Amino acid sequence: MTLPPRSDLDAAYRLCRRLAAEHGRTYYLATRLLPAERRPGVHALYGFARTVDDVVDVDDTANDDIPAADRAAERVGAVDRIEAALDCALAGQPVTDPRTGPVVRAVADTIDRYAIPTEYFRAFLDSMRMDIPGTPDFHAVYPDMAALRRYMYGSAVVIGLQMLPILGTTTPLDEAIPHAAALGEAFQLTNFVRDVGEDLARGRVYLPADELAAFGVDPGLLRHCRDSGTVDPRVRRALGHVSAVTRALYRDAEPGLDMLDPRARPGIRAAFTLYSEILDEVDRSGFHVFDRRATVSRRRRLTVALPLLVRATRANAGKSGRRA
Template structure:
């Protein structure tokens, strides 16, 4: 088993390669929290890459014919490596070894990990959300549950349900932003995460969401998802105000950076997918600076959770 220090270094390399925005925000944490965040990120990134047969979100080098695993086999690999890591066994994969070390330091992760893996299971089964609730349940699995893990890593007590719920809300907000930004990329991979019911209302036939003549019909449906993202983000900011200053600054910076994605997609309207929406280094710097001011002086007013938050989503998960 590699040493913890070696796993931290490997995780740092992973986050720098896989997410410039998250890597930038993670620098704002204190050292101990930052290391734990990197270890968690490495596991999430590795699971995502295995599920999609990628390398840090990018296509890997060509492989010999017949050596690529099918989606179910890739899912089984994620489950097996995670189980080994949680059992304290070496996996031969630094990202999973890192998760095993982290789960012994932050016990809540062990309970939430299966919910994250279930998101990969939905993709492996070629699942599509039929309703808004289905879409939000998917967002919980792939991002909201990760938000709960992040809160635990930052020291939020397992008994502090309200703050954990708001951390979940932030993950859901991020994922909704990803969904609206990546409509074209997801369609190219045979996926669509906007609810079927929404597309039916817009008279967009299945499988034709990216056809040019449906762009203007798609814009209002994307605006609905953006409105949901703003609602979840606002709820999450209430929870962020309860964190220590550096943690609060980092989380608010991430909220500003990722929240800008949904706002830019909505602002571009039918041209949102002409070019992939990104944030520049200068924009990131402005978002981090504004988060610093917000973390020092602005505590948002207490507001209710969205109608469908973590408690309701966990009920949907149990019924699924």
């Protein structure tokens, strides 16, 4: 792979860092606990995912005069162009699109530097195409957990798998993969439970319809709760069930934290703790997810992060001392 000039790459990585800082507060705080030399790669993964998501996640109500098929084709074409640009960057060819080029160059450099399998990025792009209304695999409501898990594999699981080579492990990589996959699903299901109201406004339900139906819940009832500002007891029970499934995934993921390089553990431990506490906030609210967005306060984020930052600093200092 022929790399772009160092100055171009530095600027590309700085852009990815800004994207993470502006749009992913919990994610960015966790990266601050990582060894400095590993942060740019993690920022690049975030920047690439964010850029593709911005291409896909467009407000359709602003384009009512454009036929749905044309809107879908435009978005799929944009994702296809990003994939083609990534192929070019990996082949050492220039990538010139001013909007997506910098993050593509940064992520291509990260892929090359850490030998990250490119099929993870193909899976991610496939799931982003699934998110586009009018495409064959699009689901406004996912029929069951199997269908949702197919989507989450590309939209969340592979993000954790992309990160593993950057973070490093103390065990063979294959042993850590199932735990990283569980953590990716746990993070995304946390978002799905928290963002039910926001997703409904976009015409989506990222929860399995068959499991909701077991509690007497369908999209109509969810919309009623959103419009009335209430939480029907059936909805509360259904979301409680999904919350319990998510907590089981956090439990499956937790042993993998100790498989990471000691210098990477504090950052991922912070993300693990803060994301699971978002779920705690949703539970404590009585699943009032239609009129508010559960967050972890800045004070709490710092309370979690500061002791871990001390541990990370000591681990990094110890590593530097051994190298000396």
